[in-house]
Amino acid sequence: MGYRLPDRADMVRVWELKGQRPMKKEVGKGWPEQLRDLWSGEIEWHSPMARWCTLRVGGLARGVATPASLEELQSLLGVLARLDVTWRVIGRGSNLLVSEAGYDGVIVMLGRKFAAIDKLAGGKEVGPRLQVEAGCSLMKLVNWCSAQGLAGLEFAAGIPGSVGGAVVMNAGAWGKEMSEVLSSVTFLGRSGELLKRAKDDLAFTYRHLETEGMVVVAAEFLLQAGDRKAIDKRCGQFLRDRKEKQPRGLASAGSFFKNPPGLPAAGKLIQDAGLKGFRIGGAQVSEVHANFLVNIGSATAQDFLDLMGKVQEKVFERFGIRLEPEVHLL
Ligand SMILES: Cc1cc2nc3c(=O)[nH]c(=O)nc-3n(C[C@H](O)[C@H](O)[C@H](O)COP(=O)(O)OP(=O)(O)OC[C@H]3O[C@@H](n4cnc5c(N)ncnc54)[C@H](O)[C@@H]3O)c2cc1C
The missing domain is CATH 3.30.43.10 (Uridine Diphospho-n-acetylenolpyruvylglucosamine Reductase, domain 2)
Structure with a gap:
């Protein structure tokens, strides 16, 4: 590529x-x-x-x-x-x-046809570098890295979505996020030009990258050489932790709200507001993890919007904290 x-x-x-x-x-x-x-x-x-x-x-x-x-x-x-x-x-x-x-x-x-992973030559002194197209699934990349003995992306095991989506969302888990393993991002600008921006020139914040309306077409990762078995083990542990803590078998978008900075996690606030299991139509605050709004089978988008509004209202009433959705609305 x-x-x-x-x-x-x-x-x-x-x-x-x-x-x-x-x-x-x-x-x-x-x-x-x-x-x-x-x-x-x-x-x-x-x-x-x-x-x-x-x-x-x-x-x-x-x-x-x-x-x-x-x-x-x-x-x-x-x-x-x-x-x-x-x-x-x-x-x-x-x-x-x-x-x-x-x-x-x-x-x-940007899907599976836009999903090449290339190992880049050079840069050995700082660690192995990869260039990955935006449509590559994040899980495919995590598995590929694990098979190649490349460490750094294990935290992303179990995060669904594409590499492009993960970059734009600055996706993260277990205290790590995408911005920590990226070295640059290549964008396609609105007038058709390709722009490669170094990580230090990018405005990453919690679950957000400022793209200025551009499309992420590829990202360059800077990883470390590691032991395959140890990498596999860490990925396996993260996957098991997810299974234990997150709802299974129900459609969701992961954590629905951002964690408010310096305050208890959104899930804890929603749970303490007494909303676990609260339901509007087919959309429900998960019984397992209160920051997951799940589709119990027959939800409409309006059910989710109404449930989102109700959760925000109740958490605000109880704690004076306004939860912001992490999920993007279209
Ligand atoms: C079960 C489950 C668990 C989850 N766990 C986590 C977790 O642990 N941590 C976490 O951070 N997230 C988690 N998520 C949320 C989600 O998987 C991530 O935010 C993921 O990175 C989104 O990727 P996507 O490709 O699906 O993006 P999409 O949902 O398709 O898009 C998200 C946003 O990015 C924009 N976008 C997507 N691709 C591009 C592109 N190439 N260029 C420009 N803009 C683009 C879209 O327009 C949209 O605004 C979870 C979701 C689920 C369902």
């Missing part, structure tokens, strides 16, 4: 190659037809977002496009810009709540 950062001239060529000259809207054709004419990648029309989100709720997206390469992604975003169509990039939808109204635009899904 190895992204070479192109100069502007290269970029213009990429866009022209795809036949994306400035265009007039064609009379009688809606944007979906025009998109279909101009972009040959995979798109599913009128696709239920419940299928793409781990909460298993959400209405229809007009289109869900799955580019299979950086070039396809670049050409897609170019066409969408020219057609003035709203879009949003997602990974595995494990931190997303999409409304019943769905999404009147194109969901761009």
Whole structure:
């Protein structure tokens, strides 16, 4: 893979190659037809977002496009810009709540076709480096590292989602987070340019990276050489701890609320507000871990929104603390 950062001239060529000259809207054709004419990648029309989100709720997206390469992604975003169509990039939808109204635009899904893992040459003196495409599943990366004897990412064992999503969310567990193992992130800017930013130039905070509206296309990880068996053991222990502490067999988006800084964890506040097991429609505060809002089978997105509001209200009434959702709302 190895992204070479192109100069502007290269970029213009990429866009022209795809036949994306400035265009007039064609009379009688809606944007979906025009998109279909101009972009040959995979798109599913009128696709239920419940299928793409781990909460298993959400209405229809007009289109869900799955580019299979950086070039396809670049050409897609170019066409969408020219057609003035709203879009949003997602990974595995494990931190997303999409409304019943769905999404009147194109969901761009970076999935398994955008998932290469490359070991980078050099840098031995500081540790092994990997470049990973954003659509790679985080679990696949953790397992790959474990098999290669690369230590550092064990904390991520059991976090569902893509590498791109994990970078944007600055996903973390057991006191560690993605920003600690990254050395740089490569973005695709809104006007089609690739930008590689060193970790020190990125604004990572708790469960957030400021992307300035850009798409994460790849991330570079700086890991340590380690003993395979020991790495495996640590991953196994983290997975067992998750099984013990988190609800199993029910759809969720993991921790629904951010932990308020310097205060008891959100789960503890929700539990102490007496909300464990509290339910609205098919959405419930988990009996196992109060910061997990789970779909007990028949939930709608509205049930989750109502439950979110109720939890915020009760925790505020009881402790004067306003819980902020960690889950992104769409
Ligand atoms: C059972 C369970 C356990 C979980 N445990 C944890 C945990 O321990 N720690 C933790 O931090 N999280 C946890 N999560 C939440 C979630 O898995 C993480 O936040 C994950 O990193 C989200 O990745 P994703 O690919 O699913 O992102 P998505 O949910 O698809 O997207 C999340 C946000 O990132 C944006 N985005 C996604 N990809 C890109 C991209 N390439 N470029 C730009 N923007 C992008 C989306 O637009 C959206 O705003 C858990 C979730 C579940 C269901």
